[in-house]
Amino acid sequence: DAGVIQSPRHEVTEMGQEVTLRCKPISGHDYLFWYRQTMMRGLELLIYFNNNVPIDDSGMPEDRFSAKMPNASFSTLKIQPSEPRDSAVYFCASRWDREGTQYFGPGTRLTVL
């Protein structure tokens, strides 16, 4: 298996633009997580899905952020409109059961100018 795949790996955009981050989890994994990492706040859990259904989005910072999982092999995290404070590395992770090991993608480094 190729592991968790994220795209793009790097994104530079201007304030106000829409940004879409993509994630392909490991086949067979039922849980998918979106994290954000910044120097100031470290790693933060944004949202997670179980069987394509969002379970808890309490970590999503504000309404500008939205996440979808239309099928078991694909998820998106969208920021609209983007702001400079959204600059961070966004990680996607998946696991096959509620308590198992998480497998992280390589991350998307987002820079909002």
Place this chain on the structure above:
Amino acid sequence: KNEVEQSPQNLTAQEGEFITINCSYSVGISALHWLQQHPGGGIVSLFMLSSGKKKHGRLIATINIQEKHSSLHITASHPRDSAVYICAVKGGVNDMRFGAGTRLTVKP
């Protein structure tokens, strides 16, 4: 006070030394994770613990639920162990809380 505290924040060791990184938490948890973040940014999950001890190669993780404390040990450290080690605790259904990380540098 952070709910998940790691110590030390930074650690420099010579190759071959035994290393211990500590994690203390103040919330009830169902599991604790140790993550390794490489200098390139990739994150690898090392261990998930709910009790006792786990070993994988030169890495050993222990947890004491009563004392709300976990340790990650590295035996015979090597420069390739240089990374940031992050402790994360899982409380409720989806209550992942992360420590700030310990930056380990192992010198040859």
